[in-house]
Amino acid sequence: MNIKNNWWKYLGVLCFIYAITAGLLIPLKPGIAEISEHSLYSGSSVDLSVRGYNTSFAEENYSGYIRLSGSQQIKASGFNVLDNQNAILHFEIPHSFEEQEKVSEATLVINSPLHGYAIYPNLRILKPETDIPNNAQWENILEVTEADWKFAFPYRNIIVETIRNTFYHVAIWMAMFVLLTIALVYSILYLRKGKPVHDHVASSFTYISLVFGVIGVATGSVWARFSWGAFWTNDVKLNMVAISMMIYLAYGILRASIDDNDKKAKTAAIYNIFAYAAMIPLIMIIPRLTASLHPGNGGNPAFGTDDMDNTLRMVFYPAIIGLGLIGGWIAQIGIRIKKIEEKLINRALND
């Protein structure tokens, strides 16, 4: 194979292999999976038993803090390590602090010099009915030296290891949108110029993006089984995706049901543009208007800093490029098959 003309195929395969290996092999950052108590009373002393994920309590010097939303924190006075994943932290919670309300939000932070932070945000500090004065004091947060940057994916509660699905499920949808857009452009070109090649390109790209869509639904469904508990939920986005898959299946049926080649190409091109225009509000707008379980809907964009970070992006973008190029490759083979078919038909007609 000629490298000069086919460099994009190599690039696609390389990106895809990189996305598979890096996406599956790179570990997650340490995180806190579970703590024994979520509501703490100020002025009391508590033993928090903490279960970590990917942590190594026994091998390193960890220290624990409870941080308020302002700039105050307390350090754990005792850090009893049970094993690498389990530890019991002892906190003496001061009886009062500035701007104290009935319920104050706090964060549990576990810090190690080697692995960096692990945080657990859903901690509440309650004000008791009667004040219990004690000697403990909130201290100001000092500048903490950052741990050496390590290539690791962020830890998210509940999602945990399935965060890797970003590289496959989300990336394949993005690649699908790119391929569909290419199909749209060639459909418009066919209507303007009327060359049969443009129709071949449009139909090949539409078919391969339909396959990509089915794979996207399948990977999303497997992910949903682990994080939502069911393969298919009655979520808005899922239903809309099913409907837009039906729209593109109808494209195939439309092509199959018209005999005349010229008419078929024209009708298919018109319907393709129509389907694209119908799909955008279905997938992009309706799920954002309503509450949805799906990350990135109900108002919060999935590409904000809360959902993506730079380590994820380093695998996510190559995955999109790789999948898109591989899709383009498959579509190119489809175009070639159609060209050969056309040539054979023409030869048979001439004989």
Add this chain to the structure above:
Amino acid sequence: MDAFSYNSIFWVLILILSTNFALRAFTKTKEEESYFLYHLVSSYHIIFAKLLYNWIVIFIGGVIFLLSSIIFHSSLESFMTFPIVQFIFLLLVSSLCLSSTFSLPSALVLTSNNKGTLLGILSFPISIPITLVCINLGGELISKQTWNMSGLLLLLSVVLIMSTVSLFLFKYNWQS
């Protein structure tokens, strides 16, 4: 039958009604007639006229169905508080929405052999979400007497997108 189940059945019926009407708008035109029209006016006028015709027909059909069902079931207590005027306004918007989604596919299926089935396949995926939104809007009208503005805007945006696409694309279909 209570007002909520009536609401759902009503919108499903409107959906089926609009499929039939949209198909009739094109199949009832004779070939000589359309050839004559092709030379007389531009394609924009044709699709605009068909769209308008579908809108009016679906709307009138829906209103007749609504009024007759209310007249013949006047004994039902739930219809005493039925928001008829708001419902008719919703019908006005949704029939425009349905006619704009059905007009282009019904023109597309003319070239194929079994028109009815193909029209169903082509346009049902698009019209089902519209029907769902309409059922939600109607349900809110009945229960809370309020408009869900985002749903209404969604319908209007679908009208805008679909009618624009239809207006531009019909030209290519009309030539053949």
